[in-house]
């Protein structure tokens with residue numbers, strides 16, 4: 109086995125190597141429980157993929173399709189639950205990084221062939237940590253002015269960009285784990301469909317906002333704020 113194959117999908121390789129040749133030339137076994145690591149990896153993969161591919165996108169779609177004030181409640185609660193599930197997945201990922209040691213190389217994080225997936229996952233964790241803060245500030249300001257401000261755009265685009273990066277990172281995880289072609293194809297197909305529905309709902313939301321701003325004055329749900337900059341139209345509909 110060449111060194112590249114050895115490093116990528118190390119766990120799969122270890123489990124497959126029933127003849128034990130993998131460590132020929134090394135004294136002792138791998139030094140960690142391969143079965144337990146395989147289990148942790150499978151649970152990590154399922155939890156992380158569910159959060160990025162299903163929960164976060166559905167929570168975002170909810171913001172656009174649920175009518176009225178309930179949208180923000182469903183959205184905020186769903187996204188917070190999804191974030192907690194993601195923390196559990198990251199915990200298992202860190203367990204794998206700590207446990208799985210490649211003789212002569214170190215752990216999966218020390219190795220440039222295998223560290224990009226955990227590093228991207230941690231970047232996504234940190235970026236999304238700020239989401240509730242941006243979301244709450246957006247909501248408080250929106251209630252006063254009826255308009256999006258810098259916090260709104262930070263919340264919306266930080267969310268869209270880093271959830272999308274998280275979805276792509278799941279594909280990298282499957283590649284690293286040397287999963288079957290069928291699983292990789294299924295992951296890409298399901299992610300593509302859900303991501304497409306999410307973007308369609310986002311575009312629909314923007315369109316509704318734009319249409320409301322054109323036709324709003326005089327109809328319910330719109331108000332005018334008088335400030336030093338003149339009159340500013342706002343909407344009560346946060347969508």
Ligand code: HEM
Pocket residue numbers: 115116117118119120149150151152153154156157160198201202204205216222225226227228229230232273274275277278279281282284285286287
């Ligand atoms: C965007 C977030 C993430 C997603 C969607 C994700 C998804 C996945 C998936 C689908 C697998 C393959 C599981 C399998 O085939 O059984 C995997 C493997 C793995 N993930 Fe993640 N993951 C994410 C973040 C992380 C983080 C933050 C870490 C660690 C800090 C991590 C560490 C690992 C490791 C060590 C493996 C095993 C790779 C191997 O077998 O060589 N992942 N991940």
Ligand code: HEM
Pocket residue numbers: 164168169171172180183184187188191236239240241243244246247256260263264267268271306309310313346347
């Ligand atoms: C980890 C937690 C969160 C994530 C990942 C997240 C993600 C997102 C995303 C991606 C969007 C844009 C939806 C689209 O693509 O069209 C969005 C919109 C929104 N979020 Fe969150 N969110 C989170 C928490 C919250 C919280 C706690 C609140 C409020 C208390 C909130 C309030 C909103 C509002 C009001 C919008 C609509 C903004 C507008 O269209 O002007 N979010 N969120």
